[in-house]
Amino acid sequence: MQPRRQHLIDTAYRLFNEHGYHATGIDWILAESGVSKATLYKHFRSKEDLILAVLQQRHEQLMALLEGAIQEAKNKGEQPVLAIFDVLDEWFATEGFFGCNFINASAEYSTAGDEIHEFAARHKRDMEQLIRDNLDNDPDGSLAAELALLVDGAVVYAHTRGDRNAAKLAKRMAEQLLTGRE
Amino acid sequence: MQPRRQHLIDTAYRLFNEHGYHATGIDWILAESGVSKATLYKHFRSKEDLILAVLQQRHEQLMALLEGAIQEAKNKGEQPVLAIFDVLDEWFATEGFFGCNFINASAEYSTAGDEIHEFAARHKRDMEQLIRDNLDNDPDGSLAAELALLVDGAVVYAHTRGDRNAAKLAKRMAEQLLTGRE
């Protein structure tokens, strides 16, 4: 559709992911992508607008990825929600793993009410809802919240410590929670 | 001892905490603290040096706080490690809660090998060791890792979503893990 716009989002995603949002300057994104500054500001009103576009794309990617894994598990007759932790496990093993974009965005735009912070919060709530929708017996929703907390914990554990085992650790905990309650 | 140095660390801590490390400029810290720039650079070689000093102080504070809570629980005959989650619960309820400094630092200085990133990783490992030292039956150390993952998860869950219930959620999960294994 708009190849420049998409290319900018992809390049920005890579740099934001690795170096953070404040540390990544517009000029850097332009140099890496080979796009001119005027074009960037034709497609995005501001840097914040670009960040939000990056987060939006990543949100859609992640939701699709997890929904796919859940569906696949269902087809195989496995516990659907546990498949999320297998996705995490693969993710943590990739070279380009620098933690969760949304957690990192939340850290840099820390104030509640900030648009970027709120976007990250919304993403996390959507993730939790996805878990909730795939649990059979969770009347008050607390099990979904616990599993979502495990997901966040696993990502941060893996990133800060450089520990690739975090997903397996969290999966084992999730199994315990599920066998106890479902 | 060195009132200016301490005052700079305290002011920087507050601003870094609320606004992040890159977003907080030196001039801002100077304006808030009322200290001159020359003095700052007499006490700290660089901004990174100041950040590390802030993290060092926060590390010592946190370890002392948790060790105190653990000791208190021991004296009352309660499960020592669970006391950590009560500390978290109080922390999340304070107005100045913007997540964990070390997780946030890890997010901004994302690359493994970066000095700030490594400091955060060391803090997290020390925290986990503190948990490990207060568990009776954890031969392979995996229980301590699981509890540490819960701590990280609770902090991130509380911060990104603005949910003050995360500590109680994590504590309930921790209780399950402990009754299952200890």
Place this chain on the structure above:
DNA sequence: ATGGTAGTGAACAGATCTGTTCACTTGTGT
């Protein structure tokens, strides 16, 4: 009273930041 220590205030350097503007080019559909 004299020297040392700690700090101030202000200017400065040089880089980098986001964002704007404008003349020009390139490709495409009619």
Place this chain on the structure above:
DNA sequence: ACACAAGTGAACAGATCTGTTCACTACCAT
């Protein structure tokens, strides 16, 4: 052949960034 859309490249604005330097002041101990 012509109009239009998309993009380039470069200059520019104005702010902000970290870090340095220097002349001066206040205080304190000897």
